Amino acid sequence: MTTSPLLAGRVALVTGASRGIGAAVAERLAREGAHVVLVARTVGGLEEVDDRIRSAGGSATLVPFDLMDTARIDVLGQSVFDRFGRLDVLVGNAGMLGHFGPVAQFDPKTWDRVIATNLTANFRLIRTFDRVLRASDAGRAIFVTSGAVAGEVAYGGAYAVSKASLESMVKLYAAEVARSSLRVNLIDPGVVRTKLRAQGFPGEDPSTLPAPEDVAGLFVELASPACTRHGEIVRA
Known part of the structure; x- marks a missing residue:
């Protein structure tokens, strides 16, 4: 007797899917049977992820655009519903570091x-996909946070502020949908080997850090229809 993949028949959307954690999670969700909608700015990176998914027998759709394009985000929910008739899993992974530095000296445009x-792009994603996720029998929304939100180290800049605000917003959203079948959680992937990590800690030896693939299973756990966790910050 064969067992159906954990996410068979599900549709998942992953932002920042062209590299790092986003790419690893997208490929893992596809291996679990989900059709994955890949969102990122870089078309080339998305095509490479799409090729790997298809080579492994999975299915995906590329949606290349910058999350700064809020007008496009606002219609994304309806577009996905029109094409697939559903969205079961949203992974808000895309992030920007900017730079570390004193708040008083931070460049306003970068901030x-x-x-x-x-932060704002994830608000727009929640806004556009709320109705579609609630319509799923087991909607799942997962957002990526960071240990930087603790604010215990100086110079975290806009990155630390945005992730702290993201945590507050997602917890608020989780409380608002608590009586529905939608489960909403955050993941702090910890110290994972990514380009963003290398940008923030240039002196660190990346060979000593876990790979993005090492934390992808945790996303699958939270994306599963069987998941009961809600309103949590899950540490990898």
Whole structure:
């Protein structure tokens, strides 16, 4: 007797899917049977992820655009519903580091872009996909946070502020949908080997860090219809 993949028949959308954690999670969700909608700015990176998914027998759809394009995000929910008739899993992974530095000396344009990418874009995603996720028999929304939100180390800049605000917003959203079948959680992937990590800690030896694939299973757990966790920050 064969067992159906955990996410067979499900549709999942992953932002920041062209590399790092986003790519690893998208490929793992596809292996579990989900059709994955790949969202990122870089078309080339998305095509590579799509090729790997298809080579492994999975299915995906590429949606290349910048999350700063809020007008496009606002119609994304209806577009996905029109094409697939559902969305079961939303993974808000895309993030921007900007730079570390004193708040008083932070470049305002960089500050605004980091906040827009890490916080406002996720608000727009919640807004456009709320109805579709609630319509699923087991909607799942997963957002990526960071240990930087603790604010215990100086110079975290807009990145730390945006992730702290993201946590507050997602917890609020989780409380609002608590009586529905939608489960909403955050993942702090910890110290994972990514380009963003290398940008923030250039002196670190990446060979000593876990790979993005090492945390992808945790996303699958939270994306599963069997998941009961809700309103949590799950540490990898």
